[in-house]
Amino acid sequence: MVKLVEIFADGACSGNPGPGGYGAILRYGERVKEISGCELKTTNNRMELRAVIEALKLIKRPSRIRVSTDSTYLVKGMSEWVPQWIRKNWIGSSKKPVLNRELWETLIELSRPHVVEWQWIRGHAGHKENERCDQLARAAILKCLEEAAKGNRD
Numbered sequence: 001m002v003k004l005v006e007i008f009a010d011g012a013c014s015g016n017p018g019p020g021g022y023g024a025i026l027r028y029g030e031r032v033k034e035i036s037g038c039e040l041k042t043t044n045n046r047m048e049l050r051a052v053i054e055a056l057k058l059i060k061r062p063s064r065i066r067v068s069t070d071s072t073y074l075v076k077g078m079s080e081w082v083p084q085w086i087r088k089n090w091i092g093s094s095k096k097p098v099l100n101r102e103l104w105e106t107l108i109e110l111s112r113p114h115v116v117e118w119q120w121i122r123g124h125a126g127h128k129e130n131e132r133c134d135q136l137a138r139a140a141i142l143k144c145l146e147e148a149a150k151g152n153r154d
Contacts (some may be wrong), residue, residue: 003029006054007067010123010133011047012141019144020044022051023136025129026058033058036136038144047137048074049103055136056110065116070123070130078117082108 002099006027013020020042026033035054039046048071059065069075085091085098092098124134 003064005063005065008033008129008133009051009055009066009067009069009071010046010130010137011041011044011051011071012134012137013044013047014141014145016049017041019141019148020047020138021140021144022047022057022092023133024051025133025138026055026134034132034136037134038140040064040144040148042069045071045073046100046103049100049107051133051137053106053110056107059114062113065114065117066114066119066122066125068127070121070131072120075118075120077104078107078111078116104112106133152153 007024008018009022011022011023019038019040021036021038022118023034023036028033033141035058035081037050037054039050043145047070052067052074053067055067056065081092082104085104090098121130123130
């Protein structure tokens with residue numbers, strides 16, 4: 001039986017749009033890996049998607065995966081909305097093109113070899129891994145801003 005890979009993910013943004021960061025924790029048995037990253041001009045939703053995309057890139061074999069996130073956008077997107085968007089050629093319920101299509105398509109492609117369960121968890125409610133992902137995402141924002149400021153001085 002294939003062991004479960006758990007992914008906990010969160011995105012954050014300082015302003016929306018603005019500098020953003022993501023954080024994710026991957027857990028497979030006793031092994032745990034934390035990842036994070038940032039972009040200077042982005043949105044919170046993009047960072048929520050990027051957190052899971054970057055985590056999935058690290059999983060090399062078909063696996064059973066549980067993604068836990070406080071993003072209803074991500075959970076509903078992958079479990080409810082994507083099939084409709086694809087059927088309607090990426091036009092959303094507002095009759096406009098779906099935002100972040102390229103990230104959704106990447107997420108779909110990376111999910112394809114796996115069996116993925118999408119689980120919503122309440123954010124900022126004391127969930128240990130979710131709180132840690134939020135810390136990683138916020139630290140990534142600060143790192144991005146520091147690097148940008150350093151680049152402006154050169």
